[in-house]
Every structure is written in C-alpha cells, then in structure tokens.
Amino acid sequence: MSLLDIEDLWVRFPTRQGVFDAVRGVSFSLGRERLGIVGESGSGKSMTGRAILRLIRKPGIVEASHVNLEGRDLLKLSEREMREVRGKQISMVMQDPKFSLNPVVTVGEQLMEAYLQHNSGSKSRARKMAIEMLENVSIRDAERVMRAYPHEVSGGMGQRIMIAMMLIPNPKILIADEPTSALDVSVQRQVLNIMDGLVKERGMGLIFISHDLNLVSEFCDRVLIMYSGRIVEVCEANKLHQAQHPYTQGLLNSLPRLDDKRTHLSVLTRDPSWSNAPSVRG
C-alpha cells in the first residue's frame, strides 16, 4: 500500500494581478520508495513538498481532492493534529540551513529539542542520540559541534545538522528539499548514502526534491519532472538519460560535461506548449 497518495493538488497565491498557480493539478503516490522531483526554480517542486505538510503560508491556498497519509486526509486535519504529523510522521529538510536553524540556540540544544519533542526520555539520553546522529551525518567533531552556534559552522555542516535533526524523531516519510545542494560533491554522496540507508532500513518513503538530475537519477527509484507547476514526465530514475520530453533533454544537455569539451553550452529553448500540456500522473 502506498504511504502517501496525492490527487489533483493545487497551490495558489492570490496576487494583485490575479491568482498565481504555483502547482497546477499534480497527482502522484509514494510507496516505500525514493521518489525524486526535479525541475528548475519556479517549477513548483518545493511548493509541492511544502503543501504536503501544509506549510504554505496564508494567503497561499492548498487545494486537492485528497492528500492521504496512510488513508488519512491531511487536508482535513486540525492544525493541532497536523503538528503531530510534522516531524513524527513526515519530516522535511529544507533548502537552506541558514534559515532553518535557530541562530541564537546551540546546535546541540536544537537537536535535543527535536528528539525530546517526539520522544520521552532524559536529557542525557537526548544528548547521546544527538551526538550519535551527528556522527551519522559524518560530522567528525560532534562534541564541539554540539556546543557551536549555527553561525559558527559552515553551510555544508549546517545542512548535515539539519538532516540529523529531521531524522532524530524517526519519521515515516522524509521530504528532502535540495538537501545536499549546499554540500560538497564529496560529501553529497556520503550524506545521500546515509539517507538512502535509513530509507531502506526503516522502510521509509523519501521525496527527494532537487534540481540536480544526475544526483536524482542515482539516488531515486522514480523521478517526476516538473515544469511550471505540472508534471511533464515520469520515468524510472535509471532511465532518466533516455528521457523523452524536450524539457528534460534540454536540462540534461545544458550541463557541462567532463567527457565532452565544447566552447559553448547548449541553452534551453522553452516551448509554451510545455506548460499547457496536462499534468502527467506520477
């Protein structure tokens, strides 16, 4: 059975120039698998992730036939019930650790809070878990990092701390929104391997939102490609390079490659018909 089932999801923002539709009728389901959502900025991929957790702030509007988490429609829950879902059931790693971490609280306290929020236990137990989790995201000097404030750690380390914090409550679904875009190439795979290990080990579902086609094809089972609020193509992650849609092909071709030297990179030419085509079911 699928963990999460989404039918006809819309995210709308009323503006002075009329209603702007950031997500336009997206349907997909997530099993105990790794689902990638790729697209450029403005394609609606992050909005899709946030809408699942009802994190779209007013005046933004989320509408859908249903957003079912194991049969329970998240859109029908009260805000209080929703707080129980966030973190414990579905957890989210956001794009930028600078804005996700509290700048005036030490890393250690924030990690321990994340643990104690959803688990009963002593402070020393929380501390032990926090250090263990930091080590899991390959932070060598965990004791020192526990005492550090967010501004004292690098962007890359900040994002690893975020990942540790989100995994501490042991959620069923992890929505990772560009989780490794701030990380070095050499650590990216390491961190994704950790996430990957957890997803498999705990039977979690992963929604991996990214602009990085190569990373997604490597670390996901299935990929949804989004363009202007709709899904334009769904494919098996390992067959991403044989993608049919001209948008997907265009994205792949605009990447510089080590095995292909050229003076100019090919530039994507957008076809207005891409945004008008109906959304593909994922």
Add this chain to the structure above:
Amino acid sequence: MTALEIRDLDVWFGHAHDRVDAVKGANLSVMQGESFGLVGESGSGKSTILRAITGLAPQWSGTIEVEGQTLSGAKRDRAFFRTVQMVFQDPYASLHPRHTVDQVLSETLHLHGLDNIDKRVAGLLDDVGLGQRFRFRYPHQLSGGQRQRVAIARALAGEPDILLLDEPTSALDVSVQAEVLNLLADLRTKHGLTYLMVSHDLPVIAHMCDQLAVMRNGEIVEVMSSATLRMGNPRHEYSQELLRASVAPQ
C-alpha cells in the same frame, strides 16, 4: 605577462587559540588572459584566496602581486579596483534591494571616477545581454540569472583586467548556469579578461578554465591543466577522489 602571482600565501582568521588557518602556503600564478580555476570542498580556502586578494580577509602574509604591483594589508586603492573586480556567489545577496539596476551601475561608475555614465550603463547592459528594458528594474523584478548578469555588469563597470569569480553560477538553475557561463566565456574573449574562478563543480571548472588548482584544508595539493582533468589523470590521490565524486557511477 603574469596577471596574478601568489607566493607563500597564508590567510588566517581569529587569533591565539581561536586562530584558524584558512590558507596555508598557497602558490599560484595566472597569466594574462588565462582562466584559472580553484576547486575544493567548502572550507578548503578557495574563496579565502579571492578574499585576501580583494582585501576582505585582512590577516594574511606572503606575496600577492597584481600585474606586477605588490599588495599589502587590507587597504586597496582605487587603481586596484579598476584592475580587479569580484563576482559573488549569491546574486540575491549582492545587490541592494532598493536600488534599481540603473542606480547600482551608475553608482559603481561614479565611484570609479568615470564620465559618460548614461552611455556606459547602456553599454554595460548590452554587454551582459540584458538590454535597456531592465535598466529601471529593482532586483526583485529580476530572475536569478538576470541578477547575476547585473552583478557581472557591475564588476565590468570599471573595465577591469581581472575578474575574481566566486561560485558565480552555483545559485542558478542548470539552464541559466549554461547561459551565464556562455556569457562569461564570451566576455573573456571580447575584453581579453583574466579569470580566477572558484567552484566546487569540477565539470564547470573544466569547461571554463585552462588550468586549475585543487585545494584541501587550506593547501593547494595539485595544479593541473583542464585537459589532464578531462582525461581523468590527476596525480594527487585527493584530486582523483574529487573527480570520482563528481562523475556519477554509470
């Protein structure tokens, strides 16, 4: 002629027991018209080298020579900024949110002590492929790629010889990255610029640069040509590791 020469460069932050050595004994030399890349992980010191050159990292020792002129301390004179300019990673953060493109460029031109400002602003906008209709827009009315074009125009305002590019495209979408990298390549040919470019992205560096230095923990571990990188022949173990990490296993 050597555009940029760095010898035994040490850069550090803090002092006494809090001291962090960000760059340790770096040596590099960039010929005029060359494009030189610095790659490494975050914290490897690659951006710090750029910041030491521009005077943004005041604690350093060693020798930095720009077109034969030896720099000292953190103060840079006006002539320096006519020679060297920097493009930062995040175009969202590096533009004043309440200044129009016109104000940003006019003020920069004014600070460089240039005349004919009106004509120069128009020229700069054409140079970076934005055109005149963007002239009176505010940063929030521009996309990320357009903002980075404004940042590049601002850097070009004083007609510099050397551009320091600090991850100029890592905040951009790949299709926009392609456009900006193409622009940077064209500008280099057109104005005969010298680039010192920092990136964590090996394919981007290989595409843009003739030579590159691999950094780790503040040290340059290897200097090689892009051709060597493309052939997959770096000598140093760490460079090979980086290379493996940036090529997806098939």
